[in-house]
Amino acid sequence: MKKQIPIYLVFVCGIIMVAQFFIPHEYSAILFTNANDFVIVIGILALPVGIYSLMKSTVEKARRQPKERLYSLTTIIAFVVMVIAGLDREWFTSPTSLSSRLFNYVLVPAQATLFSMLAFYIASAAYRAFRARTVLAGILLVTAFVIMLRLIPLPGPLAEANNALVRWILEVPNMAAKRAILIGVALGGITYSTKILLGIERSYMGGD
């Protein structure tokens, strides 16, 4: 029973949602809207679980690793402050509010900096790993080189030739490979979804 009820629920909900996608009718739209509300409600219900999990693991880490306590404390303080700062809509829509200031002067620079640092890792990785060890690695290397070269200002005819080559790489071999992968992934997704709907695939319920 513990396993049968979820399987029946998944089957009924799944079939209804698949059917409504192909039925362009007002009732179908109403059903879809209500089903979406359910998804959001379920997501909100999962939020306290996520917060509890974050707090539990952070406190646990602080207790076990004294050297990491500062980071754990930062996580907890940042979490509490941001929650309080964003409790009222006015507080986060006003450009002078604490929430906006924390967002603009802490989160934005922190995220932008972390993302920018990728350039250093890419440069280091390119130097250490991008070597033509085999023919395939050589093809990959030349392709990457040509693609990156389009961002460097080259003399007129050379730039035109390189741009044409880049376009061909993107639109022919790249596109063929991407489409093959996408079609494969889509077929795999359909198969996996069908298996879930029919109760063959049950790993989403936990256990085996």
Added chain:
Amino acid sequence: MMWYDRMLSVDRRWIYLILAVAVIVTLVLPVRIPVSISGEVRAVYDFVDQMRDGEIMHLAIEYDPSTMAELHPMAESVMRKVFEQNGRLIMSSLSQFGPAMADEMIQRIAREYGKRSGIDYVFLGYKPYPAITILAMGTDYRVPFPIDYYGADVDTLPIMSGIRNFDDIRGVVALCGGNAADMWITYGNAKYGMPLALGITGVMAADYYQYLQAGQIFGLIPGIKGAAELEELTGRPGEGARGIPYQTASHAVILVFIVLTNIAFFAKRSAERRAGALH
């Protein structure tokens, strides 16, 4: 230790230093690098350029501060061009860290052009689950967004009168720093058939050319170069054009690194082969 061994085992901090120097030098020296206009960026420009007075398009700001260096200049260019055309904008931000960032830009540019919220533009803000939100907007904007970002009832806003879903707007330009781009293609274009153009980060570009060829998107703005092209077309060089020299310098450094490491690699391999033949 031979020269190629030294080159192959160079400390990574030297690489970081050279890259940093290249970027800083570009920052200090006022370099302007011309950009050539690609067809996919021109298509987006033409789409906005041909907007009639009062016509409405949707600008989806689906990125967060980590990718704003590449995508913010695109959003600014599109917004400015729409306002110059006297067009109107519906904007949303389905990335959880996006709304505050988008709001700052929207208010700044709207002030510049004397445009008013609710009349010339509406910022709908954030809603979780982008795929569901896009599907719901295709049915009726009011379903996921009964109120706008500032708490105003959407039904009371003049801009939304007569606007129900994607059928009532000119099209969507979605600027995405992640998989929201796929959701706009799958749930926006494929299901509702509205015209869609994408602005994406440089690393994502190769993944989206097939949609351009298939006609699922009518235009594509790839990375900072795409942003600079758009600025060139709008005649307002901004952060995109300013970012090109940094990108060019860092790419040039990476290309030089790739060449050097391969010279050292082949020199070492050839030396090892020669040594092997002697033994």
